[in-house]
Amino acid sequence: MNLPLADLFQALADPTRLRILALLRELELSVGELAQLLGQSQPRVSRHVKILVDAGALERRKEGSWVFLTLARPDVAEALSTLADEATAAAFAADRTRLAAVRRDRAAAAELYFAANAHVWDEIRSLHVAESEVEQAIVRALGAGPLGRLVDIGTGTGRMIELFGPTAEQAIGIDKSSEMLRFARAKLEAAAVPASLRQGDMYALPLPDGSADVVLLHQVLHYAQVPGQAIAEAARLLGPGGRLLIVDFAPHEREELRERAEHARLGFADEAVLGWLGEAGLTGQVVEHLAGGELTVTLWAGAKQPVRLPRRRAA
Known part of the structure; x- marks a missing residue:
C-alpha cells in the first residue's frame, strides 16, 4: 500500500x-x-x-x-x-x-551587479518619460482591485512585483537571466515582498495553462525575435477573465539600442500588437501612449473572455 x-x-x-x-x-x-x-x-x-x-x-x-x-x-x-x-x-x-x-551576501552581490549595469538602464530611461509616470499609467491600467495570481514575465529587477505583489494573491517573477533573478531576489527580500522567482524563457514559460489572472510584459517584448509567439505564450497562462498588460516602446529609430542594449525590435505599431493579441485569443486595446521623450511608451491590454454559463430554459 x-x-x-x-x-x-x-x-x-x-x-x-x-x-x-x-x-x-x-x-x-x-x-x-x-x-x-x-x-x-x-x-x-x-x-x-x-x-x-x-x-x-x-x-x-x-x-x-x-x-x-x-x-x-x-x-x-x-x-x-x-x-x-x-x-x-x-x-x-x-x-x-x-x-x-x-x-x-545576496544584497552585496546585487549591488555589484546593479553598479555594473546601471549605466545602460539609466541611458534608456533618459530617452522616455519618467519611470514614475510609466508606473502610474500601469496602476491606472490594472485598476485598484486585487490582482489575484500575478505573473511578471522578464521580471528583471523585480520592480513590477515590488509594486504590485502586495495586492496579489500570489506573485511569480520569471526571467531568463539567473543574475537578474538573484538581483530581484535580494531586492524583494529587502522590501519584504513575498514572491516566487523562476528561471524561464518567454517562449516556454514554466507554468501551466490558466495559472494566472494578470500577466505583465513590462519592457520585455522588444527583446523578442518572435513577439507574436511571446504574446501567445503569455496568453496561455491566463484563466477565464484574465488580463495581459504589455508595456513597451512605440516605433522608433534608435538603431544603437540593437547593439548596446540588445533590443531585437525598435518598438511596435499599435496594429501589430493588437493583431498578435487577437491571434492569441485575446480582446486587445490600446490603453495609453506616453509621449514626452525621444521614445514613446505605449500600454496595450488583452483580455481573455470569461466562461459563459448556458442559460437555463424556463420550465
Missing part, C-alpha cells in the same frame, strides 16, 4: 532535514547556501534534499549553475513549526541568525 504521508514523516525523521524545512520556510535557498548555513558538506546536504524532494516536501528549481529549493508543502512546514518544542525552536533560532549573513 502506498502511504505518501508515512513517506513524508519518515523523510522528516532527521534533525538536519527538519532544519532544512525550517530554513526554507524563511527563504528560498540554494544547495550551496544550505550547506553553508548547516555547516555540512554540499554532497551530504544534497542527499538530505533528495530525500525531501522524493517525499514531496521540497521542489528544486534550476537557475543557471545554481539549484534553488522551495517548499512544496508550506502547510507542513507551518504545522511543524507550531509543534516544535523549546529545544528545537532554539536550534532553529540559531539557524535564522546565520540566515541574516546569507541575506547580506
Whole structure:
C-alpha cells in the first residue's frame, strides 16, 4: 500500500532535514547556501534534499549553475513549526541568525551587479518619460482591485512585483537571466515582498495553462525575435477573465539600442500588437501612449473572455 504521508514523516525523521524545512520556510535557498548555513558538506546536504524532494516536501528549481529549493508543502512546514518544542525552536533560532549573513551576501552581490549595469538602464530611461509616470499609467491600467495570481514575465529587477505583489494573491517573477533573478531576489527580500522567482524563457514559460489572472510584459517584448509567439505564450497562462498588460516602446529609430542594449525590435505599431493579441485569443486595446521623450511608451491590454454559463430554459 502506498502511504505518501508515512513517506513524508519518515523523510522528516532527521534533525538536519527538519532544519532544512525550517530554513526554507524563511527563504528560498540554494544547495550551496544550505550547506553553508548547516555547516555540512554540499554532497551530504544534497542527499538530505533528495530525500525531501522524493517525499514531496521540497521542489528544486534550476537557475543557471545554481539549484534553488522551495517548499512544496508550506502547510507542513507551518504545522511543524507550531509543534516544535523549546529545544528545537532554539536550534532553529540559531539557524535564522546565520540566515541574516546569507541575506547580506545576496544584497552585496546585487549591488555589484546593479553598479555594473546601471549605466545602460539609466541611458534608456533618459530617452522616455519618467519611470514614475510609466508606473502610474500601469496602476491606472490594472485598476485598484486585487490582482489575484500575478505573473511578471522578464521580471528583471523585480520592480513590477515590488509594486504590485502586495495586492496579489500570489506573485511569480520569471526571467531568463539567473543574475537578474538573484538581483530581484535580494531586492524583494529587502522590501519584504513575498514572491516566487523562476528561471524561464518567454517562449516556454514554466507554468501551466490558466495559472494566472494578470500577466505583465513590462519592457520585455522588444527583446523578442518572435513577439507574436511571446504574446501567445503569455496568453496561455491566463484563466477565464484574465488580463495581459504589455508595456513597451512605440516605433522608433534608435538603431544603437540593437547593439548596446540588445533590443531585437525598435518598438511596435499599435496594429501589430493588437493583431498578435487577437491571434492569441485575446480582446486587445490600446490603453495609453506616453509621449514626452525621444521614445514613446505605449500600454496595450488583452483580455481573455470569461466562461459563459448556458442559460437555463424556463420550465
